Amino acid sequence: MADSTPLLSDSDKPPETRRSSRSLDETIERCIGGFGWLQIFQAILVSFAWVFDAQQTFISVFTDAQPSWHCTDDSVCDKSSNICQLPKDSWSWDWPAHTSIISEWGHECSTSFITGLPASSFFMGCLFGGLVLATLADSTFGRKNMLLFSCLMMSLSSIFTVFSSNIWIYSALRFINGFGRATVGTCALVLSTELVGKRWRGQVGVLGFFCFTLGFLSLPVMAYVNRGSSWRSLYLWISVPTILYCILVHFLVHESPRWLFVKGRKEEAVTTLKSMAQTASALTMSFSNVLIEQDSASGNDNVDIYSSIKIMLNKRWASQRLAAMMVAGCGIGMVYYGMPLALGNISVNLYLGVTLNALSELPSSLITFFLIGKINRKDSLLCFTILSGVCSVMCVVMGRVWPSLQIAMELISFFNACTAFNMALIYTLELFPTCVRNSAIAMVRQALVFGGVFSPLLVAAGRKNNLISFGVFGVAIGICGLPLIWLPETRGGTICDTMDEEEHKQNEKAAAAIPTLA
Template sequence: MEDSSLPRSNSTDSEAPLLEKHLPSLDSTIERCIGTFGWAQFLQAILVSFAWAFDAQQTFISVFSDAEPTWHCTRPDDESCHLAPNPCGLPKASWSWDHPLQSSVVSEWDLTCAGPIIAGLPASSFFVGCLAGGLVLATLADTSLGRKNMLVLSCMIMSVTAASTVFSPNVWVYSLLRFISGFGRATIGTCALVLTTELVGKQWRGQVGIMGFLCFTVGFLSLPAIAYLTKSSSWRTLYLWTSIPSICYCMLISFLVRESPRWLLVRGRKEEAIQTLKSIGSRTQSSISYSFSRLPIGEDDTCNDVDLYSAIRMLLGKRWSFQRLTTVMTVGFGIGMVYYGMPLGVGNLAFNLYLSVTFNALSELPSSLITFFLIGKLSRKSSVLLFTMVSGVCSIMCVVVGSSRKELQIGLELLSFFSACTAFNVLLIYTLELFPTCVRNSALAVVREALVLGGVFSPLLVAAGRKNEFLSYGVFGLVIGCSGLFVGLLPETSRDGTLCDTMDEQEYKDTKDEQEYKEILASKCNGSISA
């Protein structure tokens, strides 16, 4: 982590030239212009964060659209039918679905006996699309498009494709459209989280980030309600009810949401940043212009001379950033497998599907609230480690308890999912603080790629778990428990620390004592203000 080429002197005077280039006080300057958290910032944060609600609906919609419906024997005296665990091999006239044929893709396209790979293909295609979209689109938010435009583009691709899904004639076209929807969805959460946290001062960074998680809970919670109201109609109706409002939302935020002033400054677009700050702040334009005229933003070639994938090259080019990135990705993989797999697997439990999904969605609410109120006090490392361990143990206990004690089993499943949700929330905030502005969105996107990669395997494990629960919940528990241990390799971040903006600044900060760094930065800021 340390570089011998960096100065180690305790002298403030000798460090001033480095700080002048590598420690621009964007946080303090932005706070002086717009305050730490005002009404304009609050409204912007709410608008941006609501993208998470539509993200949640499309992420978990397959729980209902791809559910395996219950069935019954049509002949009371047919003993072979009543003893069969599934309708595979039975004469068509001897059994029937409990719900209309079009209520699920499984019943409409007769996927019950097609095997776990085909049955889980649409959901897995969605997560594979997320992986591909993350690789192709992630760095655009750090380079050419910015946070806002990338958010609008991603949300529109996801929404339009979801609406087009209603025309699917078979499982192959359906899986392809789910892939494209996932491709677009890949950067929604990343852009929304980064944009909201860069619009406020450091004191409110964690709490504003949690607003997105709360909106994700709202979207997740609305899904079983919409599915229940449309359960007697086609699964295509569910896609229409979730995609059309999302398309309207995309058009709304394209006009009402502002770009991140921090990103504009790092990209050298100072005038646009000043206009953005003026629109959400209370100070005059001349006052804001003077505040930023003394900052050395735009002088660091590592953040201005960029092409499409320069942010990824910067992340991989530094040993410390590469180590952080791979470690956080490992932790994220395990969390993602449980986070995305648990809601998909509740259909395997001996419990009502609509209630199970509702309880899972409700468990996200206290998770988000706990993170919201305690993020300023929680240790990032200890929190992620604790919640991953609890999630792993409870997931394995679901298998040990078995379906004979379904109340206890669903309780353990909810506790495991709650812990995974909380670990998910803290990990994203933690990642924001581990990387500087010029690569922050890309780093967060790559970590979400790892989370989604865990989700790719989840539908296949869930389908296999219909015959053997250990292949779903047992594997979930082992993976999240083992991957959570890797968080011990990461450095702790300061809960109220200043965000770094360049790679050199982050590297310099990591080689200094935290208190010493704060004193030097405060001295520089005070000097700038007095000047």
């Protein structure tokens, strides 16, 4: 439902209440009609990048898995034996050796550092990629071009991964893959939400999470179909479609009009808004007034590369918000990326376990989609992190007392981590203005990835003791969520475009909270 506040013309407003952010919001609302068919199409197309993001993130669950094996000489071999202490001719893999990098390159007896190196390299690449590329979408490239660059780099590096000859080259290419992938979800989220009005901001943001779930769900299907084929074919299955997707985005998706306004490219922004207008009255509206009103919004924050990070650090309120969200993101990321990798440590079929984890993202996205406009961001995020932590610790207890319920606790913990992941991105999107929004979300995503860097190592160490993996996961997400207590609530608030506007809004809230003295 559109904002119930009457839309006044600029001449009707007193000088002290004229605000460029409201003028821009009204302009976008009038031009795109809230959420027309063109916005639906573009939001879906942009959000579809999350499908490829999910596939690249979790593909190592299958390509880097420890394959099952069987004895060929019962006189010296037993299924309970240590494979590293058996003669090579006394056992054999259940599937061809080329189905996994572990069996193809003979790393079944390598240390957990070696076997976990490719997955950790991917997350390290995501971390560095986020730090290097985070502000380019805010400063020079824009949302659309950065999305194209990231998708292309992710796809091409994945194709080159097919030609890896050893685990070291493979790990290096996984690092490059993670580097390129780092900003895909961020750009897709920001671009899709900035193409629509306030009413649909949360729902469009959740649309990306549905696409991520779709990508996650597609992995066990493709892996099962290719279960006897080389792990290299799985990379081709997820790489080639990404290139075709980039072509569609280049020709069919608009750049964010908000970003164009903030960067001073007002004529391009007006052209974009006109092309997205839903009605004849919107087409004939006076864009010249908008150009004049947006001078203040585009002049103060026309920043260079990386200066948006400096802007946030120079503002105490912004640095406090960023720090709190990054701490929470680190704990959420440790559970979110670690749980699927840890499925091999519990008694469950790998294909079934990954499918159940992927399916648990679906109700998570549905809950976020339907309740995003009704629930408080801060309180719900706190609840999800605490519940995820408790259930993760319960995985350790159930593994020792009631092993059959261990997968249930794992699924509940992962479900809450997924919902917390979704809510954290929506919350961050609303906490920061347009001029630094992409950078803020990118930094929070890097905190999520930073938690994921440690997940493969904890999972490898937890193969003998689940307390090292599931126990650490639970404690980390529970403690890291506590700084959220000091953040403001953003549900139903107006999205701002500059730092000054955000400060003005906070000052107004603070003044309203002070009781009037007689």
